[in-house]
Amino acid sequence: MYNQPEPRIVIIEDDQTIREGYAYLINHTSPYTVVATYPSFDAARNKIARDNPDVIILDIQLPGTNGIDALPILKKLLPEVYIIMLTVYETEKTILDALANGASGYFTKNTPTAKLIEAIRDVVHGGGPMSPDVAKTVILSLQRNPDSPLTRRETQILELMTTGKDRGQIAKELFIEVETVRTHTKNIYSKLNVNSKAEAIQVAKNKRLV
Template sequence: MPELSQILKIAVIEDQTRIRESLGELIAGSEKYVCVGSYPSMELGLAGIEERSPDVILCDIGLPGMNGIEGVKIIRERFPNTLVIMLTVYDDNERIVEAICAGASGYLLKNTPPDKLFASIDEVAAGGAPMSPEIARTVIDLFRINPPPKQVDHGLTPHETRILKMLVDGHNYKTAAAELGVSINTVSFHMRHIYEKLQVHSKSEAVAKALKSGIV
């Protein structure tokens, strides 16, 4: 996870030229971020990521060739320290859930205002999982239509389950630590065990599995 005090390196993977260039210009005009790559396809993006090591990637779901969902799985495997915010249109529906399960860290509409976009980048860097309200409602509706199975605890302790529920409720490591009265390192320690037990590699994957498995 990058330090919030450093200049964050951002890459953009988006096939629509206007949107890709607009995002690059927004990032370039900020004092907190630098755009280290702008790619029209996932195939080109993967090559650029390996060379330039961005901290955060803004990635379209509906890309030509390899789509964003397939791509984020590869990114999570090859570059585990790189965080991915998926960009989507409102009618992606089930593909949003697929992206969550693939390991993306945030999910925003493409028309998200610049200030909200920057706030979401900061939130991801701090361990959060930002999601546009419209997308959050879509996810909730999909889980209502396809409810998770009866609870499977995966061997989590009550304390680990409590921390996981806090993340599902929108906490990041910092706010969870504050509410529990412990250090961020303590929360990170428990999260490592949660990841191992759930066999996941990111907060968003843990949240998705918690919802699908009925843990919380």
């Protein structure tokens, strides 16, 4: 009987310790083979087609071309490849951008190797594995009211408000100025016809805006 060869893996991750650790553990504790590792997409770009991987484990925060921008290029180079994102970032926009650009799975970097090996098996069999916290973010996004009057940025700010963060903390988390947060907050209050943070949160929850 013909046995299908086990999937070939490529890891693109700028942290050498993580890159080498995952490669060693996948090679020694799973039936899969890591055929190449790269510190960046730019280093992999001209070689990866020859590696002919079945699965790519791709970091998002890479030097040069980041993982989100690399995704569509990789899918063009290797249309049949499965790509599992590996990142410390789990903001809604990053997750949804990755999935929209062709990612097959999405895990945070604290994921144990055993889970990542399971994820490789799952994507090869047509699954879409994700860390529990990532899956929760995707589900909440799908459950949200599609007729929300708020922009994506306003929704992000309102979500952070509901967790108790002040304007300074929100600005730091979203890498924007405090004054920008203040302007967005003013727009949120106007669109929801409220005058306070507490009212905005209540209306948002009642109307499923967050």
